[in-house]
Every structure is written in structure tokens, then in C-alpha cells.
Amino acid sequence: MRNKYLVIYQEMVQQIEQGKFKANQFLPSENELTDQYETSRETIRKALNLLAQNGYIQKIRGKGSMVIDRSKFDFPVSGLVSFKELADKMGERPVTTVHDCQLIKPDRYLKEQLKLRGKNQVWEVIRSREFSGQRIILDKDYLMDKYVPYMSEEIAKESIYAYLEDQLGLVISFAKKEIVVEVPTKEDRDLLDLEGFHNIVVIKNYVYLDDASLFQYTESRHRPDKFRFVDFARRNH
Amino acid sequence: MRNKYLVIYQEMVQQIEQGKFKANQFLPSENELTDQYETSRETIRKALNLLAQNGYIQKIRGKGSMVIDRSKFDFPVSGLVSFKELADKMGERPVTTVHDCQLIKPDRYLKEQLKLRGKNQVWEVIRSREFSGQRIILDKDYLMDKYVPYMSEEIAKESIYAYLEDQLGLVISFAKKEIVVEVPTKEDRDLLDLEGFHNIVVIKNYVYLDDASLFQYTESRHRPDKFRFVDFARRNH
């Protein structure tokens, strides 16, 4: 928050969202902003680049920075639908049921997904998510015991993510997502209300730490009628 | 290509891909690179930031820039599977059949998708994509005649995208993708080899021009067993 360019960025986001800078109009020029904020032009440009990356403005050389009409985009921006976002969007409290939470020996499939060798163990956590009486999502999490020495049903019931970042201090650096459609397994049929659907949407999630080591593999299995993924992509030349 | 930081970026990408900089090792420090390339540190940093954004390196404060083991990621990076990428990946020449290419009056659904009012017309292009004898993908493109005055089967048979950018000089700025699963329509069943699949994966694509105006809406309808989407997301604090 003490970074000057971040402060400027956040201030300008507010002003755009409050309508002080209107859609399809131009922001003050970089030189004007440099004067207004009593800073250097490069710092202003850092803030403006952040605005552009996050879909607030469109920079046009020789003309200026135009405010984008964000009402066209009904979604935040950054593309990834986590369970929490989904829950927020559905607007109702979901019910999480923990079906399994134990330290296991990974089978071959898991070893492959987690790029494991030898006799490392992993935490397996299986949870279903229920919205208005319907069990819609099955989340299967696998965490390497090397990084996550302890896990419990209580933690799984709340948020694993918060536990990892806040309690264990693990810094998640990047993630790879893969979306495919599969035929439901017996487990899917047992733990979800599939209602005759013949397919299930599987989001495979590979989570990496700061040092680029893989430490978590998650499969989020969604009933197809309730699934929606949005991605907002910006060209960079 | 004459941008110094771009040249440096591309040179370093090559060196990483050729293994001159090995995975899990550190690049020369920014100061060393500044000397080597006889430039300023900010220029080096621009190149390094590009490398980081594209998943080549991991910058760690106080330590250096570590080369990421990209063999973990079997996919380019930026998350979007275009038809062409898919084709490249399948490794065989696909067959494109143009089923429809005409100027139409948009119905209510289309008007809504394209945020159209009044009596604008749109080009409708419907193509199927065939891989090893199986029609797998149905692409439905809708282009506003305001921006695309002419379209033909020949163009549709090749690449609409190349036509827009190279011939018409339209600059595509950003796109929103939405992925949902639907029940196949009669059109899907007629034009694709669905082989008893009960669902179809629909990728809705909203394409925007440089001035933030929406000009194209595309639905890419995939047979579920052949569909795969990969997204590589990087945290930015």
C-alpha cells in the first residue's frame, strides 16, 4: 500500500468505478497526471499499465487512455472461477461436506499428476458442495505432506486455501488449470446429485509454490448444467 | 522487433529453450545483464518482466531470477485454445467445411450477444471441423457488417482471423471467453458426429476492437471427449 504506483492505481480504479472518469472518455494525459500526483511519468505509467491490464482503460498511442465500458463485462476479469467465487455468485451459502481427510499412499495416477517419486505420502481431502439442496461439486484435493504436515476435517470444512497461506505461510505463485469433460465415476454418482447427467466437467488444478515446486493437485468435478467458466484475455503485442 | 527490450526478451527466450540457461538455475543478475547488453537496468527489467509474465522465469527478491522448468507445462501458456492451436496439437490437417456464409438479420439471441440495436445486419458463418474422419467442432461466427463489409466462402474456408487482421486491418484488442456445457441442438446433431454424446461444450467468444467496441461473436461447439482447455495463471501481488 506504500507503493506510490499502487496507491495511484487504486485511487484511479475508485474514480472510474464511481464514475468520476466516465466510460469512453479519456483520462488526463500522462503529463497532466504526473503534475497532479507530483510524481514522475514512469510511476504514472506503471499505474496506467495496471489499469490497462485489469481492463479499466485502453491506451491508444497519440491519443490518450480511454476508460472502457466495463458494464459490458459481467465478470471480474481474471478468468478463474474458484469455488468461493462460484458461491458468491450463486448468492447463497453453500454446504460443504467432508467425506474424506486422511494421509494416503498415492496411486499411480496421483503420482503422475503430482510428479511424485519414491514413498512420499499425500493428504487426500474429498468434499462435496451443496447449493439449495443439490450436491453440485465434488472437490478432491491432494497435498504433499512435505509442505503440509497436518490437515484436519475442521480445516477442510472451512478453507484449505486460507490455512495454507495464513497458517502455514505457503506462498502460492502460479497455477495451471485444465478443463476436460469426463464420464462420471461411481464416486461422482455416489457423492453428487447427478440427476441423469451423462457427463461431468473436471477442472484439474496444479498449484505451484514460490520456488516453482508443485505442491497441490486438485480436481473439481462439476455437474455440467451448473458449470460456467469465464476468461478475459488481453492482447499483448 | 527494433525495441531493445523485445530483442533482449526474444534472445533470452531462445537461450532458455536451447538450454543455455538451465531450469532451476538463476539468470545473471540484472546488473550483469545491464553490462552484457550495454543498456540500462530498466530496459533489462522490462525484458525480464516479459519472461516472468510468460512463465519462463520466476523473480525472487534478494536472490535472482530463476528459470522455470517448463517441461512441467505441456502447453504454451496463455490459456486460450484456438482452433488452430487445437489443429496443431492434434498433429494432422483438419478438414474445414463451410455450411453457411451469408448476411442475415440477427435474431433476438444474437442481438443480445452482440449488444445490437436497430437494423444492423451480421455475417453468419457456420463451419465444421473434421479430424480423422470425425466432425468434432462446429464453429458459428457472427461479424458485424459495420466492420466487415464483405465475406465469402473462400475466406471462411481459410482463416477469417487472418482476413480481418491482414486484409481489413482490424486490430483485435481483447476477447472474453465463456465456457459452458449444453444439450446438443438439432444443428449440432446434423453437422457433427456426436456418436451418442449427450452434451456439447460451448465456447462463447466475444471479440473487441482497439476502441473497445464489440464486433464479433463466435460459438465454438465441441464434442466433449475431444475438448480440452488449459489456463496458466500467475499471481500478481
Place this chain on the structure above:
DNA sequence: CAGTGGTCTAGACCACAGT
């Protein structure tokens, strides 16, 4: 032509990692 954003420089100070 003047004004815009895009690139580049040479220097400064800071926060952090490892010794």
C-alpha cells in the same frame, strides 16, 4: 505543428536473502 503515449537512460534509495 503540438500533444499524446512508447522507449530508453543513468542514477538513486529501499527491502530482502544469505554470509
Place this chain on the structure above:
DNA sequence: CTGTGGTCTAGACCACTGC
């Protein structure tokens, strides 16, 4: 402590827009 990357500055020149 030194060396790393992160931020910031004041100035310069360029390419493009629109008059």
C-alpha cells in the same frame, strides 16, 4: 556486510494522432 530485485526520478528522443 554485499548482492539481489523493487521502486522512483528527471530528463531525453521517438512514433503516432489530429489539426
